Amino acid sequence: MLLTEGNAAGTPMLRRGLKAFRDGALTDEGFQWLPLACSMSRDIWDDESWYALSTRLIEHARQAGALTVLPAALLTGVPIRLLAGELAMAVSLAEEAAAVGRATATPVGPYGHMVLTAWTGREAEACQVTATATREMVARGEGQWLTAAHWVTAVLNNGLCRYDEALVAAEQGSSQYPDELGLAALSMAELIEAAARTGQPERAADAMRHMSAATTTAGSDWALGIRARSRALLSDGQSAECLYREAIDRLGRTRVRVELARAHLVYGEWLRRQNRRVDARDQLRTAYGMLTAMGIDGFAERARRELLATGETARKRTVETARHLTGQEAQIARLAGEGNTNPEIGAQLFLSPRTVEYHLHKAFRKLGISSRRELRRALPNLKQAAFAA
Secondary structure: OHHHHOHHHHHHHHHHHHHHHHHOOOOHHHHHHHHHHHHHHHHOOOHHHHHHHHHHHHHHHHHHOOOOOHHHHHHHHHHHHHHOOOHHHHHHHHHHHHHHHHHHOOOOOOHHHHHHHHHOOOHHHHHHHHHHHHHHHHHHOOHHHHHHHHHHHHHHHHHOOOHHHHHHHHHHHHOOOOOOOOHHHHHHHHHHHHHHHOOOHHHHHHHHHHHHHHHHHHOOHHHHHHHHHHHHHOOOHHHHHHHHHHHHHHHOOOOOHHHHHHHHHHHHHHHHHOOOHHHHHHHHHHHHHHHHHHOOHHHHHHHHHHHHHOOOOOOOOOHHHOOEOOHHHHHHHHHHHOOOOHHHHHHHHOOOHHHHHHHHHHHHHHHOOOOHHHHHHHHHHHOOOEOOO
């Protein structure tokens, strides 16, 4: 219905289906449909279902010992956990997927790596992995993942303030098939921001029209928050300010904390250009603090530069000023804090007990603790821990 009759007809049906998946008992047949349910959650801007169902899919794959499908299950959780600000967990899921893939000789695609390197502003690595993946995707005719490559390229360049390049990538990711579901719709948000920043709002007109229709039908705070933020970027005066505030209010009620931080960022940028420096600093401080804590370094640096332009000093984050756990260290520390032994952790992550002990020792040193008993105190920080390249 969504494909043949459009958003207005299909979205309510999908919403009911997703509720059934979340609330009902999961049979073996239901498990087979969970990957599609996760994709549909994203497509209708349902962040709560995406988070809950991807968690359920991963847990079921582990419990069932379904190693051939576990890598794909793990990768469904990477983008939503990143958008939720849980970078260390997103990295851990991607690394676990790669480990399972190696253990079972099951190829794991580049999607997780592309998403993580782009959103964290690791330019050289992101460009390399995306370029390699794009060649492979074109050769195999995998249009969906080619759309993903355009999306993450747009995200990377918007974070690095390379708006011309972001605009080109976002147009490639959305304009050719504007009614396509999923990542093409996410590319529209990047397109609108890039078009606004390059002074070419006319290039965002079609994207805004398509996005407005889809997000209005979806009706979630995630959808309507992104719509409000996008409209604000194309607006002026009191109308723009009201839309920025609506975006912050709506996104503040969602799991997508990264998008909330970006709303504070663009609002702060707008305020500075209105010569309202004091108000701008409040928004930019919030954006910089959130983005830094979540490890979204490209956008964090953009916020830092904007803060400097208001006359405020913002210290650049370095490795020495942040707890820099790798994704695997964070995952091992979390499992150890939950009472798992080294052999039990190794069995879950396809590592030897000696390797687990090695990573756990490194995590202890970075967290400033000396025993497993102290992990519970440190555990609240692990989801916010940044990861080292």
